[in-house]
Amino acid sequence: MPKTTENPYVVQPVMKALKVLELVARHGHEIALTAVSKELRIPKTTTFRYLQTLTAAKFLDHNRATDRYTLGPQMRAIARADASVSKIRTLARPAMTELMHEFNETVNLAVKGNGTIVYIDLIEANRSLRMQARIGDSHPMHSTALGKAILAFLPEAERQRQLDLPLTERTGRTLLEREEIERQLRQVARTGYATEMGENEDGAMCIGAPILDENGYPVAALSISAPLMRMPHSLAAKAGARLREIAAGISARLGSQPAAAG
Amino acid sequence: MPKTTENPYVVQPVMKALKVLELVARHGHEIALTAVSKELRIPKTTTFRYLQTLTAAKFLDHNRATDRYTLGPQMRAIARADASVSKIRTLARPAMTELMHEFNETVNLAVKGNGTIVYIDLIEANRSLRMQARIGDSHPMHSTALGKAILAFLPEAERQRQLDLPLTERTGRTLLEREEIERQLRQVARTGYATEMGENEDGAMCIGAPILDENGYPVAALSISAPLMRMPHSLAAKAGARLREIAAGISARLGSQPAAAG
DNA sequence: CATCGAATTCCGCAACACGAAACCCGTGTT
DNA sequence: AACACGGGTTTCGTGTTGCGGAATTCGATG
Known part of the structure; x- marks a missing residue:
């Protein structure tokens, strides 16, 4: 009553x-x-x-x-996170469209979740055979280019905590060896972009670059995903460079200082 | 367990x-x-x-x-409101200190609550007899200069809704006549500042000016309060002009367009 | 049409949220 | 100093109502 x-x-x-x-x-x-x-x-x-x-x-x-x-802090944190996500989405959208046209492959945007990456936007290539993720999907960090791009730029302590968690095997090619993963991450930190070949989804590959906030923290990542067969090494390298460039542009507009190389 | x-x-x-x-x-x-x-x-x-x-x-x-x-919208609204309040407080603080020194009286900052004004900051004059409000206190809109300054700049519909509520009588001088209040509010809208003489607290007076956000909405108000005996008309007029000026400056920094006079 | 996964609804049970009242403590009053 | 007062905390018995397993509906998909 x-x-x-x-x-x-x-x-x-x-x-x-x-x-x-x-x-x-x-x-x-x-x-x-x-x-x-x-x-x-x-x-x-x-x-x-x-x-x-x-x-x-x-x-x-x-x-x-x-x-x-x-x-309290929780409310402010949520508010900030939300504002940040919408800001990233807004900033990234035009660049994503551009990228999609440039390579004619699906472009993805994901934020760092808790131990996972969460797709917050994606623009699908207009091809019959195309990579599919869905907005809102979560994927493991270690088996995706998006996740690896983020992991590589995380503060050491948090990265270790992340890798201490059990690593799920998504495909036969998913990296599970701590050593091997860390080697790759160092590589990613050097080149500024990450690649993943059939480690998350059979027959699919992905190239991703991190988006850093004003503190240099990798809050999100941008990626291009394609069938393995359509993305030869040479093209992948070119895509990686473009992604790095575009992601850096978004980072800059979030207030991030360009990371000093090496 | x-x-x-x-x-x-x-x-x-x-x-x-x-x-x-x-x-x-x-x-x-x-x-x-x-x-x-x-x-x-x-x-x-x-x-x-x-x-x-x-x-x-x-x-x-x-x-x-x-x-x-x-x-949902509620979260965003709360976040915005909170950000707005802290922004106002930050922006207003230096000006408040300045005002306090200039007139050597207590300076108050309040935001519009629901039918009330809520003190969010105040700088007390260093005098033995000084006006006292406390941060967090709520006072009625119609009996304070802060409230009248806000009321005068509210959209017509909301102002009417506000005045339809029962008006509490704080002192013998509190305005309760709808006619009289509206006359005063029109006056406030013209001059850009409001005065209150012993209507909220016996022996005390207050002069307030509104702070407008980017939509011209009166989100807050700034005021000087003093014992009636220490604030002759001539000084009050001067204080009103200063308050109007300073409040307008804060409004501008909140993105408000300067209101076209008359 | 069958099937699966997801969201919604149902329902009986007891956990646990409720709120009156008692208690505690710091302030201001006589 | 004793006292009342107002606000916060704690206690405790009661019955509401939140819980969650299971049944049902819904909506895709093949």
């Missing part, structure tokens, strides 16, 4: 906690428990629990000195 | 829903129910409910065509 609003699937505690989150966020500055409770007409105890939970999840911050709550 | 982590006050549904929110947000693009469920190891039914709830609260968006979820 209290809220037979419509959707029988809404979970009340969650809904109310989101209202609390919203109120605190929109308040613009520190707000105290009682104020939230009064404003939202939610009993003090319950409000207290929500504030605790939201704080524990870092969505809110609790100023112990004043006993008041503010927007 | 599952999560006796520490805080006995965290409510599980909320915590888990926040994890869902975070996952979807960080994913960078549309993600489907099953993917979320698998990734977070939360049963499908439960995940479904959280996604529904988050969507109902506009924290997520549900693409009916693909049956996938993305970050």
Whole structure:
């Protein structure tokens, strides 16, 4: 009876906690428990629990000195990540179209997820036999050119943590040897682009270059994917150089300083 | 056993829903129910409910065509609001210090809340008798110079909605007549600053000017408050002009076009 | 038409969120 | 100093309501 609003699937505690989150966020500055409770007409105890939970999840911050709550780091991180992704997508789109026309192969854009890369955009070549990924798909880092491009530019500690995770074998050619992977990554760091030959999908290959943010952190990568048979070494090298160039251009517009070579 | 982590006050549904929110947000693009469920190891039914709830609260968006979820408008709105507030605070701070020294009275910065103004910063004059508000305090719109400055520049529809609400009487001098208030607001719109004399706090007065965002919307206001006895008309006029000037400068840096006079 | 995977709905159970009230603590008051 | 007050924290018994397994529908795909 209290809220037979419509959707029988809404979970009340969650809904109310989101209202609390919203109120605190929109308040613009520190707000105290009682104020939230009064404003939202939610009993003090319950409000207290929500504030605790939201704080524990870092969505809110609790100023112990004043006993008041503010927007937390998690919210800001999410907001930044979101803004960053849309910015990357916007910046990359024209270059992707251009690349697709230049090589007449599918061009992909992916961001670094947690241990994976996630496709956030792609422009398909207009050919009958073409490489298919779908926006939103996740793929392992170590078996894709996109992932390898990102891995190669990750800070050492994070790269190691990444490679410590179990590496899934996607095809018979997927690299699984730590040594071999690290050798390749050093190579990628030197040349500025990564290649992958049938390691993620049989018969397919991919060439990728990293996109770095203002801190030089590889937030995303750009790639061209094609059937192995259509991409001879010479062409791959040319594509790699182009990708590196274009990705660097996007990085620059994200505020990244051009990395000093060697 | 599952999560006796520490805080006995965290409510599980909320915590888990926040994890869902975070996952979807960080994913960078549309993600489907099953993917979320698998990734977070939360049963499908439960995940479904959280996604529904988050969507109902506009924290997520549900693409009916693909049956996938993305970050929703609410999150973006909160993020924008937060960024805007911190930007305003940062931009205003130096000017506020300057103003405080110039008049040797307390300078206040407030944003428009829902039917109220909320102090987000203030610089106190170093005098024994000084006006006191506290960061985070809310005051009514109609009884403060800050509020009147904002009201005067609100779009007509919103201003009317605002004035339709019951108007609390803070002191014997608080304006309560709709006619009188609207007359004053027109005056404020002309002169570019608002005054309030003992209408909010006995013996205190305040002069405020609006800060407009890139759409010309009054998101905040800047004010000088002082004991009535220390602020004769002539000084008040001078302060008003300065406030208008400085607030306009901040507005400009927020991307606002200077409003065409009359 | 059959099949599969995904999303939605159903339903019975007990976990656990709820909120009143008690408690604690720091502030300001007499 | 004692006191009341307001705000935050803790306790605790109750019954709501969130849970998740299973059944069902939906929508692609072959």
